[in-house]
Amino acid sequence: MPTTEPRDGSTAEPHARESGSTAEPRDGSTTEPHAREGGSAAELVLAVAQPVCRALDVEANAHAHAGLVRAARARVVVFPELSLTGYELDAPAVAMDDPRLRPLIEACADTGTVAIASAPVEDRFLALLAVDGAGARVAYRKMNVAGHEPQHFRPGPAPAVLEVDGWRLGLALCKDTGVPAHQEQTAALGMDAYVAGALDLAEDAHVHEQRARRISTEHGVWVAIASFAGPTGDGYLDNAGRSGIWSPSGVEVARAGTEPGDFARATLRREAERAA
Numbered sequence: 569m570p571t572t573e574p575r576d577g578s579t580a581e582p583h584a585r586e587s588g589s590t591a592e593p594r595d596g597s598t599t600e601p602h603a604r605e606g607g608s609a610a611e612l613v614l615a616v617a618q619p620v621c622r623a624l625d626v627e628a629n630a631h632a633h634a635g636l637v638r639a640a641r642a643r644v645v646v647f648p649e650l651s652l653t654g655y656e657l658d659a660p661a662v663a664m665d666d667p668r669l670r671p672l673i674e675a676c677a678d679t680g681t682v683a684i685a686s687a688p689v690e691d692r693f694l695a696l697l698a699v700d701g702a703g704a705r706v707a708y709r710k711m712n713v714a715g716h717e718p719q720h721f722r723p724g725p726a727p728a729v730l731e732v733d734g735w736r737l738g739l740a741l742c743k744d745t746g747v748p749a750h751q752e753q754t755a756a757l758g759m760d761a762y763v764a765g766a767l768d769l770a771e772d773a774h775v776h777e778q779r780a781r782r783i784s785t786e787h788g789v790w791v792a793i794a795s796f797a798g799p800t801g802d803g804y805l806d807n808a809g810r811s812g813i814w815s816p817s818g819v820e821v822a823r824a825g826t827e828p829g830d831f832a833r834a835t836l837r838r839e840a841e842r843a844a
Contacts (some may be wrong), residue, residue, distance in 0.1 A: 588599055610838050614725035614761070614790075615640035616811035617647055617831035618797035618824060623654040624673045625666040627686075634675035640831050644682050644732055648796035648811070649742045649765040650694065652687040655800040657720040662687040664697070677701025682732050686741065686765045694721045695763060696739050698730055708739035712747050716802060727754040735836070738789070740764035745779045745839030751787060761836060768795055770826070773808035781818040788816045790836045798828035 576622055589647065617640060619632035629652050637645050651658040652669075658793075659705040662669070676699055685700040689706050694717065698707040709724030711716075730737045738759035744750045745764050754762065764781055766776050780791040790813065797809030813834045822832035 572796065575592075581686070581801070590785070592744050594747040596744075609817045611643045612733060612735045612761075612836045613833065614644045614792055614813065614836055615642035615831050615833040616792050616794040616813060616822075616824065617645050618809050618811050618828055619647065619651060621651060621654045621725060621796070621798060621800060623636040623656055623801060624659055626652050626662060626666065626681075628671050629653070630689075633683060633685055634671040634833055636829075637672065637675040637679055639682050640678070640681075640833055642681060642685065642833050644737070644763075645831075646683045646763045646811075647683065647765055648794045649767045650686050650688070650800075651794075651796070652685050652697075655767055655796065657716055657802055659688050661690050661692070661794060662697075663690070664706065668702075669699065669704050672699055673701060673703060673721040680717055682730075684730070684739070684763060684765070686735075692695065692721050693724055694741060695724075696741060703711055709804045710741040710743070710744065711750060712743040722811040727757060729754065729757045729759055735760045738762040742766045742768075745776065745783065745793065748786075750813060751783050755787050759787075759789055760838075761792060762787070764794070766793050766795045770806045770808050771805060773810050776808075777812065777820070780814045784814045785817055785818040790814065790816055795824075797824075797830065828842060 608842040617636040619636050622628045672772050685697050693709040695706050696708040707730050708728040711724045713721050713723050728739045736759045738754035776793045780793055784791045790815045794811045796807045799805045811824040813822040815821050822834040824830035824832040
């Protein structure tokens with residue numbers, strides 16, 4: 569949904585244009601139980617990606633996600649809001665055992681990646697899914713629905729954190745990023761990074777950058793925002809793209825372009841976080 573309102577110790581790689589089972593502790597966090605061989609909790613390779621999206625075509629969109637997972641070569645790949653269906657507010661819920669998700673699950677299995685994608689889910693929540701080689705699960709339900717969303721979705725009940733290789737990733741969707749209370753509640757769970765899927769019109773491309781810098785500096789965490797590129801539903805025909813990653817001191821370290829198929833990747837390092 570649209571957003572309104574109004575670089576330091578990192579390793580970044582240029583954006584490229586190329587076409588887990590989890591447990592849920594009571595504190596609102598989720599854990600990815602297995603790490604990529606040779607991985608280290610001292611760093612995390614993370615990408616933000618903006619796939620080509622076909623309205624309501626979950627299977628085609630899962631293939632597009634899979635292609636970006638393979639191209640990004642990252643431990644975690646974050647996708648935009650409603651990336652699996654397009655921003656189609658009346659889209660049917662996507663079940664976690666939906667066979668149309670199989671291409672994405674297989675790509676995650678082949679690459680050791682955790683994909684954070686977005687879809688409508690059961691009970692009319694707008695959600696982030698954690699997808700790995702073992703399957704898909706709901707990781708977070710959007711708390712701050714806005715615009716036309718309340719006519720179609722219920723607000724989620726609580727903030728959530730996904731843990732991958734010892735990194736605690738606070739989860740958000742679009743409007744959440746503009747609500748300081750959401751960051752405060754998520755930070756209270758303990759987070760090393762705040763990752764979000766978003767959708768902004770091209771004319772509002774500056775908004776998620778402003779928010780990312782505020783969140784990173786106020787909370788001393790990495791921020792990653794995957795922003796929708798290309799046309800989608802509800803009147804969003806000219807969208808921003810420009811997905812990015814910011815360091816804990818608010819420095820932009822990686823940025824994608826405006827086109828579908830772009831992604832940006834950076835290596836998040838704990839040393840940089842301590843020095844920031």
